Each structure stands twice: as C-alpha cells, then as structure tokens.
Amino acid sequence: MDIYLGKPRGFCAGVVRAIEIAEHSIKKFGSPVYIKHQIVHNPHVVTALEKKGAITIENVEKIPKGSTVIFSAHGSPPSDYDKAKKRQLKIIDATCPLVTKVHNEAKKYTKDKRKLILIGHEGHQEVIGTMGHAEVYLIDDRIKWTLPKWPKNQPITIITQTTLSIDDTMKVVRKITDYFSNVIVRNDLCYATTNRQLAVKKLCEKSDMILVIGSPESSNCNRLREVSESHGTPSYLISDADSLQKIKSKISGKIGIISGASTPELIVQQIITSLNADEITEIQVQEENINFTLPKIK
Ligand code: SF4
Incomplete structure (x- = not known):
C-alpha cells in the first residue's frame, strides 16, 4: 500500500495557542480549571487536558463561583462573558485571534450601518459566538436557504465561519453578490x-x-x-x-x-x-x- x-x-496556530493557554492556566491556578465548551473539537486533546486538571463544561452558570474559566478557541457570545463576570470567575480567553477578527468585523460593519450576512453552520460553537456579537442573517448552506428580503441596494457585509468549504462558500457569496448591488465580502476562511x-x-x-x-x-x-x-x-x-x-x-x-x-x-x-x-x-x-x-x- x-x-x-x-x-x-x-x-493550526489557533489550536496550539488554545492548548498552551489551558496548560499554562492549570499550572498557574491549579486544578480544576473550567473550560467553556471543548477547548478544540478533538476528544484526545480534551481528555489529555482533563487528565491535567481541566473540566469541560457547557453552562457557565454551573461553574463554582470564584473559579477560573477558559473560553474555547471557537469563540463565545458576550452573554457567556457576562455570566462569568456575575459569578466572579477569573476569565481567560482562548478564542482564536482569527475568530476574534470576525467578531470585530461584525461589530465594525454594524456600526457602519451595514446589514450582516453570516455564512455558517447553525448550532456550531463559532457561529453561536459570532451571532452574539452582532445581529446577522445566517445562511447555512447545508439546508435550503433564501436571500434576506432586503432592498437590492441595501449595504451588506458578508462574514463567514472560519472553517467552511472554500468552494461551497464561494457559491453562496456569488448568489448574494448577483442579487445585491452593495456588498462587501470579507475573506474569513482561515x-x-x-x-x-x-x-x-x-x-x-x-x-x-x-x-x-x-x-x-x-x-x-x-x-x-x-x-x-x-x-x-x-x-x-x-x-x-x-x-x-x-x-x-x-x-x-x-x-x-x-x-x-x-x-x-x-x-x-x-x-x-x-x-x-x-x-x-x-x-x-x-x-x-x-x-x-x-x-x-x-
Ligand atoms: S480559525 Fe482557523 S486558525 Fe483559528 S483555531 Fe480555527 S482552524 Fe485554527
């Protein structure tokens, strides 16, 4: 064969960074350190960190008051940070800088009064995080989707989940730019x-x-x-x-x-x-x- x-x-660099953040945090603050969502989507990585003293958890409100929480590489909505602050948690952010870039784009273009289309997969942690940062029209091309019912000259910015198929994303982008006349397309695929x-x-x-x-x-x-x-x-x-x-x-x-x-x-x-x-x-x-x-x- x-x-x-x-x-x-x-x-990738975002995964290496997230794992190192988790390892340094466990060393510095001791066990347990809570990780909101799997630090990255791989069970071997998650288990290895849990053996070192991490606890993976989905609900920030279940983390004991005063503990340390790390937000995973995929990014999280601001509401999760607010919950963590309310519980007086020490917050450490392992969001990949390339996901943070998408959050910043979402906020900037909203401020510029452009409507946002997010191409991404509904329910994925990264999409949940990005949708928390700005109002978006989500297009998930795995299911039947339609264009938003906005005027043709509506100023629009397209942002995307970072991990989509290049070819499938371009197909969606083309359909949007064929219909709307004022579209900024951000290249967010990492x-x-x-x-x-x-x-x-x-x-x-x-x-x-x-x-x-x-x-x-x-x-x-x-x-x-x-x-x-x-x-x-x-x-x-x-x-x-x-x-x-x-x-x-x-x-x-x-x-x-x-x-x-x-x-x-x-x-x-x-x-x-x-x-x-x-x-x-x-x-x-x-x-x-x-x-x-x-x-x-x-
Ligand atoms: S956005 Fe890209 S570089 Fe960042 S963690 Fe995800 S796959 Fe890695």
Whole structure:
C-alpha cells in the first residue's frame, strides 16, 4: 500500500495557542480549571487536558463561583462573558485571534450601518459566538436557504465561519453578490482551513481514497472529507487507530491522508503505523509558519 501524506495538516496556530493557554492556566491556578465548551473539537486533546486538571463544561452558570474559566478557541457570545463576570470567575480567553477578527468585523460593519450576512453552520460553537456579537442573517448552506428580503441596494457585509468549504462558500457569496448591488465580502476562511483543503485536493489527484484524521465534531475535518468526495475520491473521517479497524476492509489502493486543524500528529502517526504502508510520500502544497502569541495569564 502506498500512502500520500498531505501537508500542511494537523494543528493550526489557533489550536496550539488554545492548548498552551489551558496548560499554562492549570499550572498557574491549579486544578480544576473550567473550560467553556471543548477547548478544540478533538476528544484526545480534551481528555489529555482533563487528565491535567481541566473540566469541560457547557453552562457557565454551573461553574463554582470564584473559579477560573477558559473560553474555547471557537469563540463565545458576550452573554457567556457576562455570566462569568456575575459569578466572579477569573476569565481567560482562548478564542482564536482569527475568530476574534470576525467578531470585530461584525461589530465594525454594524456600526457602519451595514446589514450582516453570516455564512455558517447553525448550532456550531463559532457561529453561536459570532451571532452574539452582532445581529446577522445566517445562511447555512447545508439546508435550503433564501436571500434576506432586503432592498437590492441595501449595504451588506458578508462574514463567514472560519472553517467552511472554500468552494461551497464561494457559491453562496456569488448568489448574494448577483442579487445585491452593495456588498462587501470579507475573506474569513482561515489560512489553516484553506491550506488543508488545498492539500486534500492535491491528494485527490494521486489517491484512490482519502482518510481524514480527526473528530466527527470538527467542522474543518468534515469539510476535508466533503472536499475529497466532491472531487470524486471516496473519503472516510476517522478519529483514531481504533476507528480505523472498522473500515480497514474497505481500504485499498493508494491512500491519501490528511488531518484537520485540531488533530494531534501522534494520532496520524499511529494510523500510518497500523496501515503498514510500503511507501509514504509527503505532498506539501503550502508552507505554514504562523504563530499566535499567548495572552498574559495572570
Ligand atoms: S482552524 Fe482557523 S480559525 Fe480555527 S483555531 Fe485554527 S486558525 Fe483559528
């Protein structure tokens, strides 16, 4: 079996930063440190932090008064910060700076009296967070959607969830710009999402099948599987070497492997070992050397 290994793959700068924030906070404040929502959408990362002293929780109001809370990389609505303040929690923000950028855009364009369209997936933590920062018209292209009933010359700004499919998002953007005459389109799809989708497209040219390594809860991992399928290459999203066993009988030919922005490289290497490949070729489509600085944790 030949394996083509996509690059860039795995952790993005926002995920590295969120994990480091959580680790530093546990060291500094001791256990437990509460994390609002999974710090990133990967169970291996979540479990590793919980073993070190983190408690993942959805409801800020259930966190004991005076504790420390970290807000996850996906971003949270201001109402969650307000609840945390009311409970006198020490607040540490692990929101990815590229998600914060979208929040700031939402606030700026609202102030400029432009209406906002958010392209994103209803119920995803990042979308819940962004919708808390400004009034938006949400378009979720996984379901039947319609354009807002606004005048054609209504000033509009389009913002997006950071982890969507590039191609699907552009289709929605085109429909909006074809109808409305005064539209600003922000490019909010993050570099990590873009690069991994470019990598999976390249892998599709060489592979009979693509394995996307990551959590079924991860938006960017799901998009990688869909991108592969839309290029005509069958694809499976598997979370680890155990879930590989369930599909092992279906694996044949040349296998492309990619991992999402929240997947630890260790899991990828474990899967490669289980596949016992004859040859592994790394296919790099883009250099990636972005780092985000940590906030002061005090
Ligand atoms: S996937 Fe993109 S937006 Fe999400 S944490 Fe990583 S860099 Fe930030």
